[in-house]
Amino acid sequence: MARAVSTQQKTINTVLAWAIGLLIFFPILWTILTSFKTEAQAINDPPLFLFFDWTLENYAIVQERSDYMRFLWNSVIIAGGSTIVGIIIAVPAAWSMAFVPSKRTKDILLWMLSTKMLPAVGVLYPINLIFIQLGLLDTRTGLVIIMMLINLPIIVWMLYTYFREIPGEILEAARMDGAGLRDEILYVLTPMAIPGIASTILLNFILAWNEAFWTLNLTAAKAGPLTAFIASYSSPEGLFFAKLSAASTMAIAPILILGWFSQKQLVRGLTFGAVK
Amino acid sequence: MATQHSRSAARVMMAPAVILLLGWMLIPLTMTLWFSFRRFLPLRGGDLGWIGLENYVRFVTSSSFWPAVQTTLVLVGGVLLITVVLGVLLAMLLDQPMWGQGVVRILIIAPFFVMPTVSALVWKNMFMDPVNGLFAHLWQAFGAEPIVWLSDASLFSIVLIVSWQWLPFATLILLTAIQSLDSEQLEAAEMDGAPPLSRFGFIILPHLSRAITIVILIQTIFLLSIFAEIFVTTGGAFGTRTLTYMIFQRVLESQNVGLGSAGGVYAIILANIVAIFLMRIVGRNLDA
Numbered sequence: 001m002a003r004a005v006s007t008q009q010k011t012i013n014t015v016l017a018w019a020i021g022l023l024i025f026f027p028i029l030w031t032i033l034t035s036f037k038t039e040a041q042a043i044n045d046p047p048l049f050l051f052f053d054w055t056l057e058n059y060a061i062v063q064e065r066s067d068y069m070r071f072l073w074n075s076v077i078i079a080g081g082s083t084i085v086g087i088i089i090a091v092p093a094a095w096s097m098a099f100v101p102s103k104r105t106k107d108i109l110l111w112m113l114s115t116k117m118l119p120a121v122g123v124l125y126p127i128n129l130i131f132i133q134l135g136l137l138d139t140r141t142g143l144v145i146i147m148m149l150i151n152l153p154i155i156v157w158m159l160y161t162y163f164r165e166i167p168g169e170i171l172e173a174a175r176m177d178g179a180g181l182r183d184e185i186l187y188v189l190t191p192m193a194i195p196g197i198a199s200t201i202l203l204n205f206i207l208a209w210n211e212a213f214w215t216l217n218l219t220a221a222k223a224g225p226l227t228a229f230i231a232s233y234s235s236p237e238g239l240f241f242a243k244l245s246a247a248s249t250m251a252i253a254p255i256l257i258l259g260w261f262s263q264k265q266l267v268r269g270l271t272f273g274a275v276k
Numbered sequence: 277m278a279t280q281h282s283r284s285a286a287r288v289m290m291a292p293a294v295i296l297l298l299g300w301m302l303i304p305l306t307m308t309l310w311f312s313f314r315r316f317l318p319l320r321g322g323d324l325g326w327i328g329l330e331n332y333v334r335f336v337t338s339s340s341f342w343p344a345v346q347t348t349l350v351l352v353g354g355v356l357l358i359t360v361v362l363g364v365l366l367a368m369l370l371d372q373p374m375w376g377q378g379v380v381r382i383l384i385i386a387p388f389f390v391m392p393t394v395s396a397l398v399w400k401n402m403f404m405d406p407v408n409g410l411f412a413h414l415w416q417a418f419g420a421e422p423i424v425w426l427s428d429a430s431l432f433s434i435v436l437i438v439s440w441q442w443l444p445f446a447t448l449i450l451l452t453a454i455q456s457l458d459s460e461q462l463e464a465a466e467m468d469g470a471p472p473l474s475r476f477g478f479i480i481l482p483h484l485s486r487a488i489t490i491v492i493l494i495q496t497i498f499l500l501s502i503f504a505e506i507f508v509t510t511g512g513a514f515g516t517r518t519l520t521y522m523i524f525q526r527v528l529e530s531q532n533v534g535l536g537s538a539g540g541v542y543a544i545i546l547a548n549i550v551a552i553f554l555m556r557i558v559g560r561n562l563d564a
Binding site (some may be wrong): 005009010013014016017018020021022024025027028030031034042043045046047089090092093095096097099100102106108109110112113114115117118119120121122123124125126127128129130149152153156206209210212213216217226227228230231233234240241244245248251252255256258259260263266267270271272274275 | 282283285286287289290292293294296297300301303304305307308311366369370372373374375376377379380381382383384385386387388389390391392393394395397398399400401402403408410413417440443444445448449452453487490494497500501503504507508509520523524527528533536537540541543544546547548550551554555557558559561562
């Protein structure tokens with residue numbers, strides 16, 4: 001909305017919005033700042049904001065004591081693996097629903113969405129049991145499967161809303177020009193679909209990275225991702241604010257950066273296309 | 277223009293996704309339903325046979341059931357109230373002309389990308405710790421006695437943490453909705469002399485009603501299954517045991533699978549009631 005406003009009004013808006021924005025962001029900023037303090041400085045009274053001896057020692061200690069890289073790698077495998085497998089399964093499904101819709105397409109889409117509403121705790125024991133039987137407990141493979149299944153409805157939905165925006169006429173035009181199905185998919189549709197697929201991948205990677213029910217309940221030391229690693233800090237021994245901050249900063253930094261790129265897709269993905 | 281051939285191809289392309297989701301839904305659900313009718317204690321004798329509806333009755337008559345219902349309602353209701361009200365106000369503010377709008381948006385959206393275990397622990401320790409937390413310093417600066425947040429105001433603290441996580445979601449969706457509002461309508465109302473409050477009440481709010489409904493429904497579904505935030509802060513103590521957490525404790529901590537499964541069936545029914553309303557709105561949107 002481009003409305004003409006006075007400079008004074010604009011200044012008030014700016015000051016107010018920045019104040020609120022910084023207030024909301026403050027816990028993250030504070031965590032990042034604390035990660036560069038020594039443990040003694042982290043609990044200094046009064047709190048130190050910028051004027052302390054900046055140090056990287058916490059990052060070194062976290063890696064050394066708890067093998068941070070292994071948890072990070074587990075997160076990458078679980079979030080990345082589940083997203084890739086999900087995309088491979090969802091693209092054909094979303095594709096056919098968008099381009100060859102039938103009377104039942106809408107029902108199938110809504111039914112898929114309803115599986116997303118299933119409260120995880122309601123099926124906790126069965127999944128636990130199946131995992132024990134199949135030897136999947138505390139394995140990355142098991143987590144990849146679960147993450148893929150819980151996010152599959154969102155992946156299908158997002159892709160569907162993107163694919164539906166590709167005009168059907170363009171296909172007819174390509175066909176008239178003598179393009180076969182292979183050419184059609186390769187040279188006409190794929191280039192148009194890639195942005196949608198990319199944003200779907202981005203959002204689902206984020207959702208899988210941050211998922212904290214199944215990762216906490218189905219993993220232990222071996223396959224635990226960063227969510228589980230951070231949870232182990234809930235029973236502290238001695239001074240630990242700075243180390244908690246360093247571990248937290250490392251766990252959220254990659255996703256914060258990815259997240260900033262995915263703001264627009266977030267709305268579409270999480271409201272199943274109901275708000276665009 | 278869809279031929280018989282393309283129809284059957286479409287069915288084949290859809291099959292993997294449909295079959296996987298069908299299995300993912302039906303297999304564990306059937307098992308939960310089955311266990312819920314049995315006395316099943318894996319560590320104390322295993323499966324002790326069919327007991328009909330006893331688990332269902334025991335779950336709702338246990339002394340911790342109604343407190344858990346109340347906790348769940350306060351948590352979900354409190355977070356919804358805070359995020360929707362502040363979300364509307366923030367979205368309206370962000371819609372105004374200002375300098376650095378993009379940066380402010382990024383600052384406000386950031387908490388949504390913080391994993392639940394991190395946000396819960398950062399709040400618990402660095403803000404709510406009664407000795408070294410920032411709140412304690414703040415309270416002391418004003419000469420007040422620091423509050424032991426997670427035991428004396430435990431549920432409120434969790435509402436605060438969860439609201440911080442979900443406010444960005446509400447704001448972002450409501451902002452998207454506000455930006456689709458026809459500005460000419462607002463300008464016309466302004467020229468006709470409608471005061472700001474009635475412009476808000478008669479134009480902005482009705483325009484937002486659909487987006488607000490969607491925010492409420494989606495958040496309710498996610499909030500009903502809040503887990504990590506309670507797990508790493510209070511572990512369900514001090515009146516923060518929600519229905520979800522109670523079921524988790526029945527199943528994994530006290531290993532009473534039959535009882536927990538009955539609770540799980542209740543949770544599934546509850547979630548489905550909310551889901552039906554959400555699906556109606558989403559479904560209507562599909563036709564458009």
